[in-house]
Amino acid sequence: MTEKQSSNNESTQAYYTLLKQIQALDFVLVELTLYLDTHPEDTQAIQQFNTTSLQSNQLKQQYQQLYGPLYQFGASPSGTPWNWKDAPWPWQV
Amino acid sequence: MWIYEKKLQYPVRVNKCDPRMAKYLIEQYGGADGELAAALRYLNQRYTLPEKVIGLVNDIGTEELSHLEMIATMVYKLTKDATAEQMKEAGLGAHYASHDKALFFNDASGNPFSATYFTAKGDPIADLYEDIAAEEKARATYQWLINMTDDTDLIDSLTFLREREIIHSQRFREAVEIIKEDQSTKKIF
Numbered sequence: 001m002t003e004k005q006s007s008n009n010e011s012t013q014a015y016y017t018l019l020k021q022i023q024a025l026d027f028v029l030v031e032l033t034l035y036l037d038t039h040p041e042d043t044q045a046i047q048q049f050n051t052t053s054l055q056s057n058q059l060k061q062q063y064q065q066l067y068g069p070l071y072q073f074g075a076s077p078s079g080t081p082w083n084w085k086d087a088p089w090p091w092q093v
Numbered sequence: 094m095w096i097y098e099k100k101l102q103y104p105v106r107v108n109k110c111d112p113r114m115a116k117y118l119i120e121q122y123g124g125a126d127g128e129l130a131a132a133l134r135y136l137n138q139r140y141t142l143p144e145k146v147i148g149l150v151n152d153i154g155t156e157e158l159s160h161l162e163m164i165a166t167m168v169y170k171l172t173k174d175a176t177a178e179q180m181k182e183a184g185l186g187a188h189y190a191s192h193d194k195a196l197f198f199n200d201a202s203g204n205p206f207s208a209t210y211f212t213a214k215g216d217p218i219a220d221l222y223e224d225i226a227a228e229e230k231a232r233a234t235y236q237w238l239i240n241m242t243d244d245t246d247l248i249d250s251l252t253f254l255r256e257r258e259i260i261h262s263q264r265f266r267e268a269v270e271i272i273k274e275d276q277s278t279k280k281i282f
Contacts, residue, residue, distance in 0.1 A: 023102065030152075034264050
C-alpha cells in the first residue's frame with residue numbers, strides 16, 4: 001500500500017477510496033466540533049454531528065476489518081498477530 | 094491524553110521530488126507562524142482560559158497537530174528520493190550535513206524553533222487576539238507557499254491548510270465575543 005506498491009490495481013484504488021470517504025466524513029466532524037464549541041445551542045448542527053459520527057464509525061469498522069486498526073491504545077481492536085504496528089503509516093501512502 | 098489516529102486529516106500527495114519546496118515548507122513546521130507553534134500555543138493556553146472557550150482552544154490545538162503531520166508528510170515526500178547533490182542545489186546542503194533527510198524544527202532560513210514564537214499572557218482577550226493574528230499570519234504564509242509551486246497535488250493540500258486558518262480565525266473571533274459578553278454580564282451585578 002506504499003507509493004511504490006501502488007500499481008493502480010483495483011485493491012489499491014479501493015483502499016484510497018475508502019480512506020478518502022472516511023477523511024471526508026471526519027472533516028465534517030472536525031468542522032462541526034469547532035462550530036459547536038462556539039454555537040452549542042444549534043440543535044440542527046448537533047443532529048448532523050451525531051448522524052455523521054454514526055456514518056464515520058460504520059465506515060471505520062469496514063476499513064479496520066480490511067486494513068487493520070485506525071486507533072491506538074485499545075480504541076480499535078487488534079488482529080492476530082498484533083497489527084497496530086504494521087505499515088503503511090499515514091505519511092507513506 | 095491523546096489517541097493517535099492512523100490517517101492524515103486530508104490526503105497529501107506530491108507530483109515530484111522537490112527539495113527546494115521542502116526547504117520553504119519547513120517554515121510551517123518549525124517557523125514562527127507554523128503548525129508546531131500553533132499547536133503548542135493553544136494547548137498551553139487552554140489551562141488558564143475561561144471555561145467557556147477551553148473546548149474550542151483544546152480542539153483547535155489538537156487539529157493543529159494533524160496539520161503538523163501533513164506538513165511533515167509533504168517535506169518527507171518531497172525529499173525522500175533526493176540525492177545529496179539535489180539537497181545541496183536546493184539550499185539544503187547544511188541541513189543534509191547535520192540531519193541527512195531527517196526533519197528538524199527550524200524555519201525556512203534555518204533558525205531553530207523557539208518557544209518565544211508564542212506567549213500565554215493569562216489575559217483571555219490578549220491571548221485570543223494573539224491566536225487570531227497567528228491564524229492570519231499562517232494563512233498568508235500558506236498563500237505565499239502556494240505561489241511558489243506548480244505542483245497541483247501539493248497546492249491542493251496547501252489550499253486545504255490555508256482554508257483551515259480562515260476557519261480557526263473565525264472561531265477565535267467568536268470566542269472573543271463570548272468572552273466580552275461574559276465579562277459585560279458580570280459587570281451588571
